[in-house]
Amino acid sequence: MSSIIELGEDISYKYSFKGKRLIYWPQEENYIGNMEASVERYKSELTKLYQSANDDEDIHFIAMDSQMIQKAIDLTNQVIFEVTEKCNLSCTYCALGSTYKNVSVERCRNMDWQTAKSILDFYVQKWKNDRPKKFKKFCYIGFHGGEPLLNMKLIKRIISYIEKKEEIKELNFLYSMTTNGTLLHKHIEYLVEKNFILHVSMDGDREMNSYRVDKNGKEIYDDLYHNLKIIQSKYPQFFKENVEFLSVATNKNTNPGITSFFNKEFDKNSEIHLLSSTMVADYEEWESMRRKKDDTKSEKNDNKYLSDFLRLFSGNFYNHYRSLLDNPKTVNTLPTGTCIPFTHRVFITARKDIIACERIGFERKLGRVSDNGVELDLISIRDFYNNTLAKFKLHCERCFKKEACTVCFLTNEKYFDESFTCEDFYPVSHLKRCIKETVNFLRERAGKANNY
Amino acid sequence: MKNKWIYIEPTVFIWQDSTHYLFYNAINSKKVFIPHNNTINPIVQSLCIEKNSYCTKLDDDISNNKEFEEFIDILSSNRLGNIITCYDSKRPVNIPPKLILDKPVENIKTNGEYFDPKILDDINELIIQLSGNCNINCKNCSEFKLQLIHCSQSEHTMSNEKIEQLIKQVKHLNLKKLNIIGGDLLSMKKFESIIDLLSSVCVKKIFNVHYHQLKLDKIQYLLNKDETSLVRICVHFDGIEQNQLLRQIEKVGKYNARVLWSFIVSSENELEFCYSILNKCKSIQHEIKPFYNKNNEEFIREFVFVNQEDIDAINLNKREIFANQVLNRNYFGKITILANGKIFDNINFKVAGNIDDCLEDVIHKIITEGRSWRWIRSNDICDNCLYKLICPPPSNLELVMKSKVICQTPKSYKSA
Structure with a gap:
């Protein structure tokens, strides 16, 4: 990959990718006065200067090793239980519905207590030994489904077990639940008592929410809205601080529409997600319901090219204070944006499978809870990841968004095909377009500001 | 019709005090002092307006101005910027070095959780x-x-x-x-x-x-x-x-x-x-x-203590200057x-x-x-010094000596 990218004479710019510098490169006819005589010298010196800069960085892709996975397991502080597979709804776009391949058998199981206990004992041991009270003040326990409120018995037992464990009494446990909200009225007192963070799925007003239906195909909007309004009036503080909304971007809604609805009705915003692209079975059906990714982006940013340029290519953007201290010539990283498994969380299914995250397909299991406890084979997990990441490496090396990649290969089954293309691949043509659009935008903006 | 434009390279920081500008190019460490004057002041001000993107149009008659000629000579000979002629639609637009910090928030969320879980x-x-x-x-x-x-x-x-x-x-x-x-x-x-x-x-x-x-x-x-x-x-x-x-x-x-x-x-x-x-x-x-x-x-x-020779030898890149704006690289x-x-x-x-x-x-x-x-150079002496972002960060030596600065003669910087 060339460090200096030619953008063509029409734009009069070059771009230094490693140094993240956009360099104005005037044509000879642009020089005036005595500069003309030294145009070549000026350009040659400028090239030399930019090529020898001391803050250039390069990315080197490495493979995952089992120590990385072990460290991630040791540090995991978020455990998510799929307490039940059952759900009282049949949402049209549900990732566990007919549009997707996730369901090979009927989903009718509840997680049993022994599975939950084995996982808790495994992590309590880690939290107690490896993470004494001075570290990781917070541990997060999440409950998913199906509809988790259909198995409150297990949820209460898990929380009661954690509360009674002497070894971890110094830790603060935060409980959260992703729910369709239709059964909230039955359990809200307990959820308020335990200070649950509730992620309620709702896509907006009645029309926007119309993919969300019960087993008989009846829209659930009225019941859900009623439930939420009762909680808002009975527990205003809890509602304000603990209730969050999740919406799915579909062809029936728009981002401004969703935002406007939640602002007006609940004085809140909603986190908007794209329709899952993992394990799609019926692409025709899926395509008919989905809203394209670009639509959601363009609504957020006035000029997405400038925004992308500043974040990815300007060299002015840093994530944290600490990133200002790093100055490696070469950054070692894994291909793609896939996390080292269990870095952020671990997901346990009702069928006792251990999965890296609740957002990926259930077929991508990495371990199991058995009568012997938690079974994780680090070598096979490592090999599973490295086999796929090795295929990505060729794409990633040529990708100009590799430093800020958000692709998790586990979220799209296409990536397991022998000949796949990365949907987020950012070739040099994209980079050139981003720069050209940014330059044009800045030129227009300057023109408008100065009336010429 | 083509117009004359002056532009600054995107790696150049421009700082000023009441009498001078300091142009610092983070790619070659060139440091150039330019005294304020009535010809240069409006140009530099215009260059630094965000929407002008480090570039501004010049009046036709400015080319014969001696102060302007000297200014351009200094810019181009130090690779800090240049003057060109082109159509308005093809004017240069450079993005100045301005730190964007994604997660500067250090507060705690209402539930006691940290905004930065990897603190x-x-x-x-x-x-x-x-x-x-x-x-x-x-x-x-x-x-x-x-x-x-x-x-x-x-x-x-x-x-x-x-x-x-x-x-x-x-x-x-x-x-x-x-x-x-x-x-x-x-x-x-x-x-x-x-x-x-x-x-x-x-x-x-x-x-x-x-x-x-x-x-x-x-x-x-x-x-x-x-x-x-x-x-x-x-x-x-x-x-x-x-x-x-x-x-x-x-x-x-x-x-x-x-x-x-x-x-x-x-x-x-x-x-x-x-x-x-x-x-x-x-x-x-x-x-x-x-x-x-x-x-x-x-x-x-x-x-x-650093002297002018030490300052002249300082070679900081853009990231290091950004760091000096918000944190102490020593500690x-x-x-x-x-x-x-x-x-x-x-x-x-x-x-x-x-x-x-x-x-x-x-x-x-x-x-x-x-x-x-x-702990950054924000005390009353350093805050007025044009070198405050390229000078070494404050250190314990200054504390134990009860000195606000680590330079030999801070005043001389202003008149350099």
Whole structure:
């Protein structure tokens, strides 16, 4: 990959990718006065200067090793239980519905207590030994489904077990639940008592929410809205601080529409997600319901090219204070944006499978809870990841968004095909377009500001 | 119709005070002072308006202005910018170096959770004092630790249980360096078992020992036990004999690659003594650390304080300038834990916490309270100085000397 990218004479710019510098490169006819005589010298010196800069960085892709996975397991502080597979709804776009391949058998199981206990004992041991009270003040326990409120018995037992464990009494446990909200009225007192963070799925007003239906195909909007309004009036503080909304971007809604609805009705915003692209079975059906990714982006940013340029290519953007201290010539990283498994969380299914995250397909299991406890084979997990990441490496090396990649290969089954293309691949043509659009935008903006 | 445009390169910082502009190009370290004048002022102001993107249109008649000609000559000869002619639609647009920090928020969410769940990743260097026990009674003992990573005497010793607990936690930090200090480190009870414990931490470890407390068998043990470890031997020159020192250097000679001799000097005589030793032992790894002993201000000012030559030689890239805007590159990420369990971000600042506190809370406190990690040149003298973002970050030396600056003559910068 060339460090200096030619953008063509029409734009009069070059771009230094490693140094993240956009360099104005005037044509000879642009020089005036005595500069003309030294145009070549000026350009040659400028090239030399930019090529020898001391803050250039390069990315080197490495493979995952089992120590990385072990460290991630040791540090995991978020455990998510799929307490039940059952759900009282049949949402049209549900990732566990007919549009997707996730369901090979009927989903009718509840997680049993022994599975939950084995996982808790495994992590309590880690939290107690490896993470004494001075570290990781917070541990997060999440409950998913199906509809988790259909198995409150297990949820209460898990929380009661954690509360009674002497070894971890110094830790603060935060409980959260992703729910369709239709059964909230039955359990809200307990959820308020335990200070649950509730992620309620709702896509907006009645029309926007119309993919969300019960087993008989009846829209659930009225019941859900009623439930939420009762909680808002009975527990205003809890509602304000603990209730969050999740919406799915579909062809029936728009981002401004969703935002406007939640602002007006609940004085809140909603986190908007794209329709899952993992394990799609019926692409025709899926395509008919989905809203394209670009639509959601363009609504957020006035000029997405400038925004992308500043974040990815300007060299002015840093994530944290600490990133200002790093100055490696070469950054070692894994291909793609896939996390080292269990870095952020671990997901346990009702069928006792251990999965890296609740957002990926259930077929991508990495371990199991058995009568012997938690079974994780680090070598096979490592090999599973490295086999796929090795295929990505060729794409990633040529990708100009590799430093800020958000692709998790586990979220799209296409990536397991022998000949796949990365949907987020950012070739040099994209980079050139981003720069050209940014330059044009800045030129227009300057023109408008100065009336010429 | 084509117009004339002046533009600034995107790697150039422009700072100004009441009389001068300082143009600093982060790619070649060129520093150029330009005095304010009525011709240049409106041009520079226009260049710095965000929507103009470091470029502004010039009036036709300006080309004959002598001050303008000089300005352009300076810009182009130092590769800071240039003048060109082109159509309005093809004007240059450069993005000035302006820091965008994605997560500057250090607050805690309402539920007590941190905004930055990886707050502990901010720690990059840990200094742990295992024991303060020592029988040398060095002159200035309590002063060294205020300026340097150095042993210091106290009545406290960390229990083995505490050490074990601490090491367990250290394994989970993303440290780049772990400094171990005493007291008399090599005479600690159960020294070997402590070294065994420490060797399980995969990070570069530096064991700091005093020249008068060298124990070759112990040094041998720790270097053999752990390939990532290094021994730093601090040497004070008061009352030391050259031949005795040379003999000691020779004795540890076989570990040269993993022994760092740290010569602490307070005067020109000591500096000369140091150089004479180095002349005889050219292959040793060494560092020379100046020390302010309250009676040697002149020496420190001459040998440590930066002068114009030092400033001219400064070579900071864009990232380093950005860092100087918001944090202290000397201290950000460093934590000291003393044998009594007290935690400091900097030993000259108030206690930040205790070994039994939640470390995340301690770090949060350090970041939000504007302590040494974010100690930048913002005092009344530096704040008006054009060099404040390229000058070395504030240091403990300035604190102990009760000096606001580390430069010899700050006023001269303005009139440079």
